[in-house]
Amino acid sequence: MLKNWYKSGAPYIWLNAGAIAICMIMVTGxxxxxxxRGLSHFWPAAVIETTYTVPGEEPIRLLGTVRRxxxxxxxxxxxxxxxxxxxxxxxxxxxxxxxxxxITSRDFAWYIGENMGEWTYPENAxxxxxxxxxxxxxxxxxxxxxxxxxxxxxxxxxELYERVxxxxxxxxxxxxxxxxxxxxxxxxQEQVRLAxxxxxxxxxxxPEAIAELEEQHAALQAQFEEIDLHRNELRRQMxxxxxxxxxxxxxxxxxxxxxxxxxxRPNVMSLxxxxxxxxxxxxxxxxxxxxxxxxxxxxxxxxxxTVLMVIVMSIIVTxxxxxxxxxxxxxxxxxxxxxxxxxxxxxxxxxxxxVFGVFGLGFFVYFLGGAIDDQFFQxxxxxxxxxxxxxxxxxxxxxxxxxxxVIVATEEGLSRIxxxxxxxxxxxGATKSETIWRTIVPMAxxxxxxxxxxxxxxxxxxxxxxxxxxxxxxxPNLPMDGNFPYLHLDRSFMHLGFHIYDVGFQSPNVExxxxxVYATALTLVLIIIVLNLTAIAIRNRLxxxxxxxxx
Amino acid sequence: MTNMTKPATDRTxxxxxxxxxxxxxxxxxxxxxxxxxxxxxxxxxATTAAGDLNQETPCFQINALxxxxxxxxxxxxxxxxxxxxxxxxxxxxxxxxxxxLLRCLxxxxxxxxxxxxxxxxLLDGQDIYSKKVxxxxxxxxxxxxxQKPNPFPKSIYENVAYGLRIQGVRRKSVIDExxxxxxxxxxxWDEVKDRLKAPAMELSGGQQQRLVIARAxxxxxxxxxxxxxxxxxxxxxxxxxxxxxxxxxxxxxxxxVTHNMQQAARVGDYCAFxxxxxxxxxxxxxxxxxxxxxxxTEDYITGRFG
Ligand SMILES: Nc1ncnc2c1ncn2[C@@H]1O[C@H](COP(=O)(O)OP(=O)(O)O)[C@@H](O)[C@H]1O
Ligand SMILES: [Mg+2]
Numbered sequence: 009m010l011k012n013w014y015k016s017g018a019p020y021i022w023l024n025a026g027a028i029a030i031c032m033i034m035v036t037g038x039x040x041x042x043x044x045r046g047l048s049h050f051w052p053a054a055v056i057e058t059t060y061t062v063p064g065e066e067p068i069r070l071l072g073t074v075r076r077x078x079x080x081x082x083x084x085x086x087x088x089x090x091x092x093x094x095x096x097x098x099x100x101x102x103x104x105x106x107x108x109x110x111i112t113s114r115d116f117a118w119y120i121g122e123n124m125g126e127w128t129y130p131e132n133a134x135x136x137x138x139x140x141x142x143x144x145x146x147x148x149x150x151x152x153x154x155x156x157x158x159x160x161x162x163x164x165x166x167e168l169y170e171r172v173x174x175x176x177x178x179x180x181x182x183x184x185x186x187x188x189x190x191x192x193x194x195x196x197q198e199q200v201r202l203a204x205x206x207x208x209x210x211x212x213x214x215p216e217a218i219a220e221l222e223e224q225h226a227a228l229q230a231q232f233e234e235i236d237l238h239r240n241e242l243r244r245q246m247x248x249x250x251x252x253x254x255x256x257x258x259x260x261x262x263x264x265x266x267x268x269x270x271x272x273r274p275n276v277m278s279l280x281x282x283x284x285x286x287x288x289x290x291x292x293x294x295x296x297x298x299x300x301x302x303x304x305x306x307x308x309x310x311x312x313x314t315v316l317m318v319i320v321m322s323i324i325v326t327x328x329x330x331x332x333x334x335x336x337x338x339x340x341x342x343x344x345x346x347x348x349x350x351x352x353x354x355x356x357x358x359x360x361x362x363v364f365g366v367f368g369l370g371f372f373v374y375f376l377g378g379a380i381d382d383q384f385f386q387x388x389x390x391x392x393x394x395x396x397x398x399x400x401x402x403x404x405x406x407x408x409x410x411x412x413x414v415i416v417a418t419e420e421g422l423s424r425i426x427x428x429x430x431x432x433x434x435x436x437g438a439t440k441s442e443t444i445w446r447t448i449v450p451m452a453x454x455x456x457x458x459x460x461x462x463x464x465x466x467x468x469x470x471x472x473x474x475x476x477x478x479x480x481x482x483x484p485n486l487p488m489d490g491n492f493p494y495l496h497l498d499r500s501f502m503h504l505g506f507h508i509y510d511v512g513f514q515s516p517n518v519e520x521x522x523x524x525v526y527a528t529a530l531t532l533v534l535i536i537i538v539l540n541l542t543a544i545a546i547r548n549r550l551x552x553x554x555x556x557x558x559x
Numbered sequence: 560m561t562n563m564t565k566p567a568t569d570r571t572x573x574x575x576x577x578x579x580x581x582x583x584x585x586x587x588x589x590x591x592x593x594x595x596x597x598x599x600x601x602x603x604x605a606t607t608a609a610g611d612l613n614q615e616t617p618c619f620q621i622n623a624l625x626x627x628x629x630x631x632x633x634x635x636x637x638x639x640x641x642x643x644x645x646x647x648x649x650x651x652x653x654x655x656x657x658x659x660l661l662r663c664l665x666x667x668x669x670x671x672x673x674x675x676x677x678x679x680x681l682l683d684g685q686d687i688y689s690k691k692v693x694x695x696x697x698x699x700x701x702x703x704x705x706q707k708p709n710p711f712p713k714s715i716y717e718n719v720a721y722g723l724r725i726q727g728v729r730r731k732s733v734i735d736e737x738x739x740x741x742x743x744x745x746x747x748w749d750e751v752k753d754r755l756k757a758p759a760m761e762l763s764g765g766q767q768q769r770l771v772i773a774r775a776x777x778x779x780x781x782x783x784x785x786x787x788x789x790x791x792x793x794x795x796x797x798x799x800x801x802x803x804x805x806x807x808x809x810x811x812x813x814x815x816v817t818h819n820m821q822q823a824a825r826v827g828d829y830c831a832f833x834x835x836x837x838x839x840x841x842x843x844x845x846x847x848x849x850x851x852x853x854x855x856t857e858d859y860i861t862g863r864f865g
Contacts, residue, residue, distance in 0.1 A: 428709035437699030
């Protein structure tokens with residue numbers, strides 16, 4: 009009976025299905041976890057008000073959102089410095105986000121559930137996301153215009169939203185001006201300075217030439233001053249309004265509107281409002297620049313840097329890998345030498361990535377970059393241009409890292425093409441190279457895409473080598489902007505993988521950073537998925553086009 | 560006889576032109592392709608009357624050919640003449656070297672590293688193994704159809720256009736015309752004319768084999784080598800391909816390898832029996848199948864072999 013079942017092959021089917029099931033559970037579990045943890049961060053959670061009484065001490069008033077709750081053995085809590093009655097074995101504790109880091113210096117804190125009073129959800133609880141010092145939690149009192157209260161009570165709420173929107177609008181304008189206009193002028197002024205230096209180096213710094221450059225510089229300066237004036241005017245307008253609110257501790261504070269990013273009244277907001285708020289926060293996360301040592305604001309530069317780096321890497325690695333594979337498989341006489349090369353290539357794939365980083369830093373950045381600087385960027389010295397970590401070197405290092413994958417996949421594809429197709433082409437009078445480029449390479453294109461897919465997945469997730477060759481915690485400029493030559497491959501850049509590491513481990517505020525780590529991780533995974541799906545779509549189209557018996 | 564030799568000499572003059580530079584050749588090539596229209600009835604009776612080998616115009620002259628794959632002596636001392644505008648069939652048991660001999664004729668064996676060749680093969684009097692020979696050019700003159708249909712994973716149209724594109728022909732009208740002409744000659748046009756852009760891989764085996772033949776004749780070769788072209792086909796497809804071969808011999812020299820005695824008798828003008836890498840007997844198909852000179856040949860033909 010059992011023997012028959014065994015013979016029927018059913019156990020193997022179960023084994024295979026089980027393996028697939030485990031894979032699926034792991035993948036969905038992983039993505040599900042980071043999705044839930046990361047995405048819930050942007051939801052405007054209810055704000056609770058309660059009293060907290062440590063036995064033998066004055067009760068204090070708390071206002072904040074519950075971030076996490078857990079039930080732990082009493083000993084754990086005692087070790088953390090809380091007083092818990094001797095006979096109690098387990099304790100429920102809550103992590104509250106209280107905000108107001110500027111006032112209380114503790115924006116996250118654990119509280120013992122037993123010591124808490126009743127939880128209420130006050131209607132006029134106000135949560136402000138601020139440019140500095142993190143969130144503010146309090147009760148709205150009034151809206152001030154030029155220091156005068158203009159609205160109180162319900163009226164104040166209506167005014168609040170409108171005026172926050174106005175201030176945000178103005179700030180966006182100021183940021184635009186700073187980033188693009190002023191940034192552009194600074195860039196051009198630097199170019200003028202370099203031009204002057206170049207002339208001096210070549211000994212062509214005639215008074216006329218210098219005068220001309222100085223004139224350019226002065227013109228730029230005048231332009232800058234004009235823009236600066238405009239910017240100051242906008243800033244002044246931004247400073248017009250302020251919010252007066254009372255904290256849970258009873259302090260009345262005035263917060264300038266120019267400091268506010270977003271305002272919410274979570275206990276009263278309807279579901280629609282909350283969804284609006286969510287979308288708004290999420291958009292900021294994806295499309296904005298980071299603030300507050302990366303623990304707040306968006307991750308746009310990191311997304312941009314990651315994608316751009318992967319694209320540049322693909323542009324480098326694909327032709328090199330494909331050509332190398334074609335040579336190895338089609339042209340080189342197969343023998344001990346090609347075997348040796350294959351062994352080397354395969355071993356290259358096994359080298360730890362940090363070693364590539366070290367190589368990239370030593371060879372690409374210092375040696376090649378230094379040589380390029382000496383040749384072409386003398387005017388900028390002693391400031392290095394290519395002689396320091398940057399996007400191009402990072403892409404090149406990753407290209408080297410992923411080269412074996414592309415070579416192996418391409419060779420695999422080439423070797424699968426039936427001999428009859430080659431013979432068919434040659435028999436029609438095609439030369440070897442015509443056969444390769446017109447027939448073999450198109451047929452092997454899906455395999456090349458497979459190699460590229462694997463390379464992209466590997467490169468997008470790599471962090472260690474990048475820290476050495478170009479990724480930084482905070483890049484002042486994107487590697488692409490409106491200033492000629494638009495693509496600045498010499499610039500250092502931000503990267504999602506490193507961003508996760510930086511926010512998660514280097515952040516001064518671990519609790520505030522935690523959800524961002526998940527959200528960033530989710531973004532990274534999604535980007536890799538999108539890049540891969542694009543490549544897979546291309547591959548499938550190629551497959552469809554070059555469908556042959558061998559597939 | 561006079562009727563028969565006329566087109567042959569025509570052809571020879573054309574092939575002499577073929578050795579001239581590209582431009583002259585392509586213009587010349589279109590002439591025989593148009594010719595069959597008004598030539599059709601005249602030489603029909605003549606071409607069936609293959610008589611004496613010595614009276615034929617030589618296309619290939621093979622002298623003392625030896626082929627070794629490493630230590631395996633695949634062809635030993637083969638000497639024969641393959642006549643113009645005839646169908647010459649190679650028969651013999653598997654592994655006797657028929658394919659090897661065929662592949663020598665358009666230097667396909669160059670692809671095999673271990674193949675070593677000695678002796679000479681003259682095509683229209685010129686040694687095809689001499690250093691001066693441009694091998695792709697030789698293969699344009701000597702086309703080949705393989706045992707298993709091997710269309711490229713491209714559209715039907717592109718398969719037929721492939722050889723022309725390789726030669727650098729860009730004009731769409733020229734290619735269109737050549738594709739239609741070749742597909743018509745290969746008796747495939749009516750079946751595929753509405754779906755020229757469809758992948759060639761979607762055709763049936765017999766259609767694929769005719770497509771491959773169309774692909775070979777699109778570049779107007781002088782010789783077509785066919786290595787067991789019908790072995791993967793059903794009887795109807797086989798009949799179509801055979802009919803096709805009969806028509807093609809009006810313009811081309813055909814050399815065919817086959818395992819099918821009836822086929823060799825039906826389509827072959829001349830027939831060569833090979834055994835263990837040696838050419839045992841070579842004569843007109845009639846003689847070979849009715850009064851073979853050697854006992855080995857008779858045994859093989861009558862099925863009393865080995
Ligand atoms: N590519 C090759 N490499 C080595 N030996 C080969 C190769 N092709 C054919 N041979 C050998 O040459 C001999 C003749 O083969 P082939 O010409 O294919 O015979 P046939 O077509 O008559 O069946 C056989 O012994 C075969 O093993
Ligand atoms: Mg064979």
